[in-house]
Amino acid sequence: MSAADDNRLTAPGSDPAGSSESAALRPGTGSRLDRYLPRYAARAHSMTSSEIRALFAVASRPEVVSLAGGMPNLADLPLDAVGELAADLIAGSGRQSLQYGSGQGEPFLRELICDVMAVSGISAHADDVVVTVGSQQALDLVTRIFCDPGDVVVAEAPSYVGALGVFRSYQVGVAHVEMDDDGLIPELLDQALTALQAAGRRVKFLYTIPTFHNPAGVSLAPDRRREVARICREHDVFVVEDDPYGLLGFDATVHRPLRADDPDNVLYLGSFSKTFAPGTRIGWVLAPHGVREKLVLAQESATLCPPILSQHLIGRYLQTQDWMSQIKVFREMYRERRDAMLDSLSELMPAIHPDIRWTVPGGGFYVWLTLPAGMDAKAMQPRALSARVAYVSGTAFFADGFGSRSMRLSYCHPTPDRIREGVRRLAGVIRAETDIRALFGASSPDVLTDRQDQRGAAAAPDVAEGERAAPDPSVVRHGVRPGVRHGGDADGPGPATR
Amino acid sequence: MSAADDNRLTAPGSDPAGSSESAALRPGTGSRLDRYLPRYAARAHSMTSSEIRALFAVASRPEVVSLAGGMPNLADLPLDAVGELAADLIAGSGRQSLQYGSGQGEPFLRELICDVMAVSGISAHADDVVVTVGSQQALDLVTRIFCDPGDVVVAEAPSYVGALGVFRSYQVGVAHVEMDDDGLIPELLDQALTALQAAGRRVKFLYTIPTFHNPAGVSLAPDRRREVARICREHDVFVVEDDPYGLLGFDATVHRPLRADDPDNVLYLGSFSKTFAPGTRIGWVLAPHGVREKLVLAQESATLCPPILSQHLIGRYLQTQDWMSQIKVFREMYRERRDAMLDSLSELMPAIHPDIRWTVPGGGFYVWLTLPAGMDAKAMQPRALSARVAYVSGTAFFADGFGSRSMRLSYCHPTPDRIREGVRRLAGVIRAETDIRALFGASSPDVLTDRQDQRGAAAAPDVAEGERAAPDPSVVRHGVRPGVRHGGDADGPGPATR
Numbered sequence: 001m002s003a004a005d006d007n008r009l010t011a012p013g014s015d016p017a018g019s020s021e022s023a024a025l026r027p028g029t030g031s032r033l034d035r036y037l038p039r040y041a042a043r044a045h046s047m048t049s050s051e052i053r054a055l056f057a058v059a060s061r062p063e064v065v066s067l068a069g070g071m072p073n074l075a076d077l078p079l080d081a082v083g084e085l086a087a088d089l090i091a092g093s094g095r096q097s098l099q100y101g102s103g104q105g106e107p108f109l110r111e112l113i114c115d116v117m118a119v120s121g122i123s124a125h126a127d128d129v130v131v132t133v134g135s136q137q138a139l140d141l142v143t144r145i146f147c148d149p150g151d152v153v154v155a156e157a158p159s160y161v162g163a164l165g166v167f168r169s170y171q172v173g174v175a176h177v178e179m180d181d182d183g184l185i186p187e188l189l190d191q192a193l194t195a196l197q198a199a200g201r202r203v204k205f206l207y208t209i210p211t212f213h214n215p216a217g218v219s220l221a222p223d224r225r226r227e228v229a230r231i232c233r234e235h236d237v238f239v240v241e242d243d244p245y246g247l248l249g250f251d252a253t254v255h256r257p258l259r260a261d262d263p264d265n266v267l268y269l270g271s272f273s274k275t276f277a278p279g280t281r282i283g284w285v286l287a288p289h290g291v292r293e294k295l296v297l298a299q300e301s302a303t304l305c306p307p308i309l310s311q312h313l314i315g316r317y318l319q320t321q322d323w324m325s326q327i328k329v330f331r332e333m334y335r336e337r338r339d340a341m342l343d344s345l346s347e348l349m350p351a352i353h354p355d356i357r358w359t360v361p362g363g364g365f366y367v368w369l370t371l372p373a374g375m376d377a378k379a380m381q382p383r384a385l386s387a388r389v390a391y392v393s394g395t396a397f398f399a400d401g402f403g404s405r406s407m408r409l410s411y412c413h414p415t416p417d418r419i420r421e422g423v424r425r426l427a428g429v430i431r432a433e434t435d436i437r438a439l440f441g442a443s444s445p446d447v448l449t450d451r452q453d454q455r456g457a458a459a460a461p462d463v464a465e466g467e468r469a470a471p472d473p474s475v476v477r478h479g480v481r482p483g484v485r486h487g488g489d490a491d492g493p494g495p496a497t498r
Numbered sequence: 499m500s501a502a503d504d505n506r507l508t509a510p511g512s513d514p515a516g517s518s519e520s521a522a523l524r525p526g527t528g529s530r531l532d533r534y535l536p537r538y539a540a541r542a543h544s545m546t547s548s549e550i551r552a553l554f555a556v557a558s559r560p561e562v563v564s565l566a567g568g569m570p571n572l573a574d575l576p577l578d579a580v581g582e583l584a585a586d587l588i589a590g591s592g593r594q595s596l597q598y599g600s601g602q603g604e605p606f607l608r609e610l611i612c613d614v615m616a617v618s619g620i621s622a623h624a625d626d627v628v629v630t631v632g633s634q635q636a637l638d639l640v641t642r643i644f645c646d647p648g649d650v651v652v653a654e655a656p657s658y659v660g661a662l663g664v665f666r667s668y669q670v671g672v673a674h675v676e677m678d679d680d681g682l683i684p685e686l687l688d689q690a691l692t693a694l695q696a697a698g699r700r701v702k703f704l705y706t707i708p709t710f711h712n713p714a715g716v717s718l719a720p721d722r723r724r725e726v727a728r729i730c731r732e733h734d735v736f737v738v739e740d741d742p743y744g745l746l747g748f749d750a751t752v753h754r755p756l757r758a759d760d761p762d763n764v765l766y767l768g769s770f771s772k773t774f775a776p777g778t779r780i781g782w783v784l785a786p787h788g789v790r791e792k793l794v795l796a797q798e799s800a801t802l803c804p805p806i807l808s809q810h811l812i813g814r815y816l817q818t819q820d821w822m823s824q825i826k827v828f829r830e831m832y833r834e835r836r837d838a839m840l841d842s843l844s845e846l847m848p849a850i851h852p853d854i855r856w857t858v859p860g861g862g863f864y865v866w867l868t869l870p871a872g873m874d875a876k877a878m879q880p881r882a883l884s885a886r887v888a889y890v891s892g893t894a895f896f897a898d899g900f901g902s903r904s905m906r907l908s909y910c911h912p913t914p915d916r917i918r919e920g921v922r923r924l925a926g927v928i929r930a931e932t933d934i935r936a937l938f939g940a941s942s943p944d945v946l947t948d949r950q951d952q953r954g955a956a957a958a959p960d961v962a963e964g965e966r967a968a969p970d971p972s973v974v975r976h977g978v979r980p981g982v983r984h985g986g987d988a989d990g991p992g993p994a995t996r
Binding site for chain 1: 577581596645779789806
């Protein structure tokens with residue numbers, strides 16, 4: 001279509017926003033009618049706004065207690081000391097720290113990253129580390145080099161919303177596999193891989209957050225780690241292990257990354273966003289040697305190099321500050337908040353309905369709460385916001401429309417008092433919903449049937465395609481056991497709610 | 499292929515690097531045999547190391563005068579003041595400046611970016627600016643949202659090596675259009691677009707660096723700017739205008755960006771890498787309103803948000819320092835270096851061979867030098883490195899294997915004395931080559947026929963595909979006029995060498 005054709009769409013004398021000439025006279029406003037629409041790549045059509053972004057504009061109002069965000073609490077960082085480091089760095093060696101750098105990341109930082117990973121038991125060489133713009137970019141680059149449109153990635157049910165966005169943007173299908181309190185269920189993973197491969201789907205990798213899962217709050221049990229690694233090897237599928245919270249555990253339990261015992265079949269993703277600060281945007285991939293080179297090429301094409309100033313600042317911080325003690329300070333701070341949330345949930349929820357269930361995280365930022373059958377956390381969200389409390393509906397964490405009975409509650413950012421107040425408000429909203437249900441029964445238009453109820457043991461593969469906008473209600477999913485547990489349920493395999 | 503199959507490749511008792519078990523015993527080393535090779539995405543096969551990267555390991559040795567790099571000279575930056583800004587920023591408001599931020603970029607920085615663009619005559623609204631991880635990421639995101647594999651982008655001949663890498667990584671074909679001393683030649687652009695569209699190719703955009711071109715050193719003449727904009731509109735092709743050097747002009751000539759007069763059909767890419775510092779990795783896209791939203795979604799998927807600390811630091815710098823005076827300091831500094839290079843070229847090259855030609859940049863970082871017919875700058879490179887001078891062979895700046903007779907000489911980083919010494923060394927190398935030619939004739943195995951000699955007026959489209967590894971010598975290119983000029987050539991339309 002030429003510019004002349006464009007004008008044919010316009011009645012003579014009219015001045016639509018999309019016409020070339022009129023738009024040129026209104027600099028900076030662009031066109032209201034998107035004339036670029038027919039020109040986008042196929043992948044652009046699968047880029048849609050996440051539920052979380054739409055929510056945050058409201059959730060960030062001061063009167064709202066936000067249990068929605070994933071922002072770390074930076075109040076405990078030694079900001080004066082970090083500021084001095086930055087000043088010294090720029091005044092003393094700004095000609096290096098403000099210059100272009102290596103696409104792979106600064107060598108001295110990559111050495112220090114190996115020291116950080118050694119805390120979890122990973123033995124690695126700096127040459128196999130690629131620094132990225134947060135671990136989000138690590139996900140982007142790994143997907144970029146491995147996934148063609150139509151490929152499949154296996155992920156936990158639920159999974160990290162930002163990873164699902166990446167997979168969708170590369171037109172990659174996602175097959176969810178259920179978790180329970182001990183994380184991903186190995187036999188269901190095996191079933192899923194077998195069924196997908198039998199159906200001829202190209203499964204590229206398992207994407208997993210085995211430790212202090214976002215959003216589920218659970219961790220993969222040690223024996224399951226060995227099982228999951230073995231199953232992936234048997235199916236010739238590698239593992240992308242995302243571990244942003246691994247060092248933020250609340251007790252003495254050591255969660256050994258899968259990468260520590262399987263260096264050849266695991267790509268390990270790390271981040272300084274939760275152990276230092278997200279505004280630096282520094283994460284990394286530890287990859288088998290051959291893969292590392294492709295990642296560097298992808299990184300150079302994407303950004304030339306990750307931010308040098310950030311890399312030097314974190315490097316100096318790790319070299320000069322007692323970063324391990326700082327992580328212990330963070331752990332205590334987040335544990336206190338986790339406790340505030342769990343205590344409030346135990347105090348208030350069982351009286352509302354005995355089937356309200358939630359996970360008990362041993363670290364990290366999140367509790368995953370599931371409402372009784374027939375309730376809908378997404379439909380309830382506007383009423384929660386009216387009651388000045390925000391959470392993220394579980395549907396954000398599924399590629400296939402499931403999760404509407406659940407919600408993610410984060411305890412990372414508000415103070416313990418605000419968390420208690422937030423849970424009180426949330427309890428009020430849930431109580432009102434259950435009261436309405438009791439009064440009008442399950443046929444009330446407000447009470448939607450949760451699609452999670454359709455779950456059954458899966459024989460056929462269930463893949464949410466990257467390009468598919470709406471979930472297909474006919475599909476079945478891998479897994480029958482809900483990945484949630486009532487805090488006070490003695491049947492649960494994990495620790496009871498404090 | 500299962501892990502068991504893997505082992506079948508291994509003779510009993512042997513211990514190849516690729517076997518699962520043995521690799522697991524050698525943590526951190528990965529495998530030498532890349533078992534990931536069959537798993538890469540199609541696009542990964544077109545990701546290959548640029549000629550520049552391979553060169554830089556050698557070129558960065560202190561004994562080598564590098565005329566190869568594109569690193570700005572940061573010595574003139576007020577590093578103490580910038581260091582103090584960083585310290586205040588982190589100590590005073592680290593809870594914001596080290597936190598997650600908006601995927602579109604910090605609102606106050608986007609306002610300031612509009613002030614910067616206003617210097618060149620662009621009127622824009624902060625809402626239409628998307629901050630990126632350097633303008634390299636801007637290129638990546640624009641290509642990501644617009645280009646499917648097999649689409650075509652039109653670019654100057656030569657073009658920016660980093661853009662060609664992005665296009666290749668998205669499997670996008672590149673059709674080069676010739677320049678002369680006044681930049682891109684409009685009638686050849688028109689011919690190319692007509693031929694490509696007649697051949698059914700989907701041309702997505704013109705990628706152009708109209709001002710102080712990298713690597714050619716030329717600028718698009720004012721009347722041609724109008725012509726180029728009109729031709730693109732007529733063919734319903736939009737323009738991606740890359741303008742990292744626009745403020746670094748050496749005289750009073752104002753180069754008005756295409757975007758200033760065509761807000762609806764131009765995506766404008768800017769950067770702080772050359773006017774402040776590249777280590778912050780902050781660039782931006784100014785896009786028509788509808789496109790902006792897609793870019794933000796792509797940005798969130800790629801990195802969540804650009805580095806906040808960098809954004810706040812640049813914002814504070816723009817707010818508190820006299821940044822326009824600082825740019826004038828940069829201009830003077832680069833002009834002195836440009837003059838050192840041009841003076842040395844004029845002094846030494848004509849005596850070696852009357853057909854050595856080079857461009858006279860009015861700003862920016864680069865001179866483009868073309869050797870006499872039959873000579874090969876790429877083949878000469880090892881001998882230049884032996885003589886302790888580095889440049890980038892012209893072939894790096896073509897998607898199709900052309901450019902071997904040319905080289906990019908940068909004057910941005912070495913001191914004027916080093917530049918003069920570098921040109922002296924280069925002159926010695928070129929003289930030795932021409933002496934060999936004179937002695938043995940053009941049939942010497944050292945003297946390759948340059949593919950640029952195959953140029954002819956093009957009827958059929960000539961597209962270098964992203965996925966194609968080697969150039970096809972049978973293709974013809976759009977354009978007959980070489981984009982180079984002898985410094986002392988009175989025939990040239992531009993100013994004579996100083």
